[in-house]
Amino acid sequence: MIVVFGSINMDLVARVRTIARPGETVLSRRADSFYGGKGANQAVAAARIGRGGPAAVAMAGAVGADPFGSACLDNLRDNGVDVEAVRILDEPTGCAFITVDESGENAITVASGANMAVRATDMPEQLLARASVLVLQMEVPVAESLEVARRARRSGAVVVWNFAPVPAIEDHAHLVELLAATDVLVVNEHEAISVAEALGEAVAGEYLKAAGVLARSYGPVCIATAGARGAVAVNPDGTQIHAATRPITPVDTTGAGDTFVGVLANGLAEGLEVGEAMQRACLAASHACLTAGAQAGMPLRHELEKARAQG
Structure with a gap:
């Protein structure tokens, strides 16, 4: 089983010609x-x-007692996610405000709401005991995620920890603890550099150098994603595995990174080697960019198999 401990939001998306700069107002025809x-x-x-495969998925997190929260829970259930460990709190459901420009790039502001009230104690021991893969991000309190990670490793x-968005962690020892509790670290180019520099590493703005330092010095397999250039996994021994994306014209890149992480987790839960799981995740992330919205373009198993067969 794959268990995800993390954030649940409603996204409000406006398409614009160009993303607003500081102090600038831009107009959008509508918000979805x-x-x-x-x-x-x-x-x-x-x-x-995972539909049609052996790895079930469960979610632990929190939503508000409001229409957004109810809708989010229904959506998770409709997609086959177990939500028994999602709490309903007296806080507003998290909400993200997203602008997407004509090239498909995006800018995102998140109002965390109930996500900031998520606690490690919300994760039932019996659920964690069933997990073969635990997936974490950085949109709920980091200390709570760290406690869940430690419990998961003991079991x-x-x-799999997606260090996104990179938080302001000033305590060097705390960041080292996070990496020590991680088997597979997933970061994009900018996140790789930010994490390495937060640890005092000199990486000269090079994301592959940063990924190498994180893997060799701190222990996890570090997977660095680089958009259309695919992804690279760096092992603690310094060896690298490369995976390519499918050439596409993107409609909306929102959710592509999350698609990569979810499909990667599924591959690991199904027993794939990191390279094969990463290649499948790259193809799925490409597919997700062809549809507007973070989740709408995430492929079903048969859709991805068809895309793989087409090369």
């Missing part, structure tokens, strides 16, 4: 609502790709 939150996105990606689960 989509289901989101990095935790929920990753759970949905894993559940969709034998593989911990």
Whole structure:
């Protein structure tokens, strides 16, 4: 089983010609609502790709007692995600405000709401004991995620930690603890550099150098994603595995990284080697960019198999 501990949001999306700069106002014809939150996105990606496979998906997190929260729970259930460990709190459901420009790039502001009230004690021991893979992000309190990661490792689960968005962690020792509790670290180019520099490492703005330092010095397999250039996994011994994306013209890149993480987790839960799981995740992330919204384009298993067959 894959267990995701993380955020659940409603995304409000406006398409614009260009993303607003500081102090600038831009107009959009309309705003649309989509289901989101990095935790929920990753759970949905894993559940969709897992349909017809052996790895079930469960989510632990929190929503508000409001219409957004009810809708988010229904959406998770509809996608095959177990939500028994999602609490309903007297806090507003998390909400993300997203602008997407004509090239498909995005800018995101998140109002965390109930996500900041998530606690490690919300994770039932019996659920964690069933997990072969635990997936974490950085949109719920970091200390709570760290406690869940430690518990998961004690029970034998593989911990996949997506360091996004990179938090302001000033305590060097705390960051080292996070990496020590992680089996597979997933970061994009900018996140890799930010984490390495927060640890005092000199990486000269090079994301592959940063990924190498994180893997060799701190222990996890570090997977660095680089958009259309694919992804690279760096092992603690310094060896690298490369995976390519499918050439596409993106409609919306929102959720592509979460698709990658969820499909990667599914691959690991199904016993794939990191390289094969990463290649499948890259293809799924490409597919997700063809549809607007964080979750709408996440592929089902048969859709991804068709895309793989087409090369």
